[in-house]
Amino acid sequence: MIQKLLLFLKTYDFRKGILFATLGFLLFLSGSYFFPDTPFGIAMGMGILLSAISDVPGTKKHTYIGILTGIALAIISFLLVHLTIYNTWILLATITALVFANSYISVYGLRASMVSFSGLLAIALGFIPMGSDGEFYKSAIFILLGSGIYIFTSFIINLVKPKQIGEQLVVECMQLTAAYLKTRAAIPLSNNKEVLLQKLLSLQITINDKHENLRAVILKQPSKVMGSGYHRRLLLIFIELVDILELAVANPINYKDFSNRFGSEIKILNAFSELLKSNAELLMDLSYKISDKKVDHKAPKLRFLLNNIQEAIEHYKETHEVSNVRRNNVILLRNLVDYEEQQVQKLETIERILANDFNLEDAKDPDQPNRFITNQDYSLKKLKDNFNFNSVIFKHALRLTLCVMAGFLIGTFFKLQNTYWIIITILVIMRPNYGLTKQRTIQRVIGTLIGAAISFLAIYLTNNMYIYAGITFIAMIFAFAYIQRNYLKAATFITINIVFVFAMFSSDPFGIINSRIVDTIIGAALCVIFNYFFYPAWESSNISNTLKNSLLANQHYLKEISAIYINKQKSITEYKLSRKTAFIQIGNLHAAFQRMSQEPKSKKSKVSELYEIVILQHTFLSAAAALGTYIQSHKTTEASHHFEAYINSIINILDACILTLEDKKNTVEAAVDNIKNANNYLSETYNNLLIKRQEELNTGQIKISEQLRSDLKEIKLLYDQLKYLTKLSVKLEKQVTHFTKQP
Known part of the structure; x- marks a missing residue:
């Protein structure tokens, strides 16, 4: 548990959370102090936030193009909302056009969806009061400055620590693969194979996604960025991890047949199970030590367990009469041992690479590595081809637009204090299909209620602005560290952060909590309704x-x-x-x-x-x-x-x-x-x-x-x-x- 926490504290996501929180907090405080009558602090914080959203791991070129595109969409959206905010119906038309245009960009994939979210979020943030009528122009300039500060700081950090993104992805891939091996080891001896098989398939989906991210970062990134030696180490570990997954998937016998043949041979079952579990444990252990200069050699234990399997096979031969059935079973077992031997060799190679006990020059590079990278098509033709009701993204953009319009009209009609909270809730929850939206809705509501309960307790027990500021800072770090890792936790910390930001400037912090809960429930309810009845993508x-x-x-x-x-x-x-x-x-x-x-x-x-x-x-x-x-x-x-x-x-x-x-x-x-x-x-x-x-x-x-x-x-x-x-x-x-x- 402690190792996992320490590893999380080293991740790129956590460091990005610290970066955003520190910059945002310092700019907000300094702006409030030095420029008390301007939107300096809030706008600079918005610039950092909108840049952080579109900061998706990849090559430097793609990362910075993504951030710049995201901030450009955000500035355009922000200005158009402020230019039309004084007329409800013109504003509604503006929001409608902007939401559809920004969300439709998602047809270009994951990075594009995060870029589009920067633009979408800027629409909601455009409702925040920014001083006098003309101040929003200054706000746009301050947003740009905040974005520039984020990009510059991010560039310096990546220059000083260029390895962290690739290293984090490799660590996560190792841990997921270890979990896959552990689950697979449990299946033969389990009475509930279906549940474990479902878990196995879910893990494989996540591992596939992680492999794609690693290909983009390691195969496409020039080796000089991370250092040729270090880059090669990560590349070789990645190659071994892909092969380990294939070997794990490559089950030469089916579980039912294995149980029928060797169900009474506890020694054989236990020997294989022990090796599989030890493989998973070693890979997990190595993931914690990827940055260490010294790695303890634990792979020899796997050789000992392989010998135990060989002994179990010999025992099976000695205790069964010579027959074709016995010969078939022994050959089958030896084929299985072959696979496990290869698995052990892969783990030994990873251990030697991490221990600097491996000649990197002897390893072969993958043939035609660029062919393994999935390149995104950014042509205008893709926009044209998806502009119809057969496209999931087109229907999602239309559905999201109608849902945001409904949220805006409800907030306006009932004169709710923070209508943009409803809009933000909709933008964050709504997904292209019903299942993901339902899951996100549950996580958002639960996270909001937990965050509200924690905030209520903290405010009830204390009334100290310094404590509020400290909680805001910590909550901000974890909110952005978890935003792409665990949305339930992210929603909890976002709620805490927002409540305490407003609590520092409001005489009614409990009213803020109540408003937050109400707006979240309205937004969540609208998402569920519109996902079910309006152009659903079943x-x-x-x-x-x-x-x-x-x-x-x-x-x-x-x-x-x-x-x-x-x-x-x-x-x-x-x-x-x-x-x-x-x-x-x-x-x-x-x-x-x-x-x-x-x-x-x-x-x-x-x-x-x-x-x-x-x-x-x-x-x-x-x-x-x-x-x-x-x-x-x-x-x-x-x-x-x-x-x-x-x-x-x-x-x-x-x-x-x-x-x-x-x-x-x-x-x-x-x-x-x-x-x-x-x-x-x-x-x-x-x-x-x-x-x-x-x-x-x-x-x-x-x-x-x-x-x-x-x-x-x-x-x-x-x-x-x-x-x-x-x-x-x-x-x-x-x-x-x-x-x-x-x-």
């Missing part, structure tokens, strides 16, 4: 397309695995690109399912069928990854045409699924004879190898020859995985057909 309307993308990604991944095995190609760039896409698409599918499950019962159908498809898709990806990791890490024999026939048959079944989703006639013929012939060939080849092994035993050769062991492991894995992939694809086709049928 996930069920687009889920078929998300499912199709996942099927296409899995299919392409399987093709690249086949290409490596058939052609024995040295470059695996295409394989890794297809792996990246498959992982991202399965994450997208599960995220879409989660959003759909949060929607009202009347707006979703066949949830259980879709869940079955999601699990089948994830299991298919795991089986394909098991095949891919084995093929790329072992010297394999020549591929027969039967292997191609098997792969092509599986690909054809996936084609049939895709045609069904596209509502097209299924013209794909199931090559039953090809699968049957391939299955017979692989079975016969495997049995012939078993006969060879029996001949070795008959001649007194107890220890199996290395070549025969390698051939047995290869054919056994191919045989099992191809059969398993075929079984999964057939199940997928049935489930997809059932899912697409009208209820």
Whole structure:
């Protein structure tokens, strides 16, 4: 717990929170003291706030372009609101145009959405009184100055500590991967596998996002920015983390089959479980020491646990009579040990890199690294293509605009004290789909109530301006540290911050708390109503397309695995690109399912069928990854045409699924004879190898020859995985057909 807290205090988010709070607080105090009759302090603070919002980690170029674009939109929005604030109906028209225009920019992705939020927030902040009629021009200049101070300070800090963003992302990725390994280790021995599998899929979504951020920061960032040696260390750790995830996903056996085969073999189950847990613990431990100059070598413990597994396998051999079942089980276990050995090697490499016990020059750079970076399309065509009711962002922009208009009219009609609090609540809560908006609404309301309760207690117990200032400063730090990490905590600290800022200048702080609660509830209620009734983007309307993308990604991944095995190609760039896409698409599918499950019962159908498809898709990806990791890490024999026939048959079944989703006639013929012939060939080849092994035993050769062991492991894995992939694809086709049928 203490380690996690210390690590959080080192994060870029926390440091950004300190930066914003310190600058904002100092400027606010100095402005209030030296320029008491001007909007200096408030406007400078707004400039810092609006710049901090659009400060998204990435290359320096993209970061500063994003901040400058965000502040430009903010200034334009702020000025237009102030120019029209004296006429309610003209102001309403201005707000309508600005909200739609700013929110529609989100079509360009995450960075653009944060940039657009700077503009949206400036609309709400434009309602804050800024002195006499002409003062708002000065306010705009002060906002620009505040933004300039933020950019300059941020630039100096990044110049002094250029490593912090990349380092934080690597640490977070290590911790998420450790959590993934720990969850996976718990599944075989758990009685509640479904819950853990759901957690596993959710973790994979988060890890995929973290990988994308790391690619943008590490692969795109020039090495001289962080120092060539340090940059290379982070790059190599990132490469190992990606491979660790693939190895974790690559489960060469299914959990049910494993339990059926070895359920009574507690020694084997415990040995594997202990190793998996230790892998997770070591990776978590290394994440805490990424900045340390000295790292204790703990990886040797993993070698000891690997030896325990080998002993457990030998014990299994000794306590079971020689038979084909025993041989099959031993080969299966040895294949599993192979995967765990590779996992241990990856962890050993990370430990050596952190301990400066690794020759960075010996490691190979990734082939064509720029191909792994997802580049955003910023063309005007994207705006044009999304300007219709088929676009989720277009409907979101329209819905948000109508909701803000309603909030403004309610605040104006009832003459509420701080109408802009309603608008800010709407802007912060409203999301493109119902599920996320619902989740955000709950977090906002709970956070506001907790923050209000804490504020009420503090104000009730004391009436000291210095204490108020101290609480404001601390709350401001944590509000901005948590804003992109944990919105519930952020909402709590934002409420505390706002209450105490107003409490320092108001004779009725309890009234401020009451107003804050009322405005938040009004804004939250409007978000829920408008998300349900106005141009809702129900996930069920687009889920078929998300499912199709996942099927296409899995299919392409399987093709690249086949290409490596058939052609024995040295470059695996295409394989890794297809792996990246498959992982991202399965994450997208599960995220879409989660959003759909949060929607009202009347707006979703066949949830259980879709869940079955999601699990089948994830299991298919795991089986394909098991095949891919084995093929790329072992010297394999020549591929027969039967292997191609098997792969092509599986690909054809996936084609049939895709045609069904596209509502097209299924013209794909199931090559039953090809699968049957391939299955017979692989079975016969495997049995012939078993006969060879029996001949070795008959001649007194107890220890199996290395070549025969390698051939047995290869054919056994191919045989099992191809059969398993075929079984999964057939199940997928049935489930997809059932899912697409009208209820």
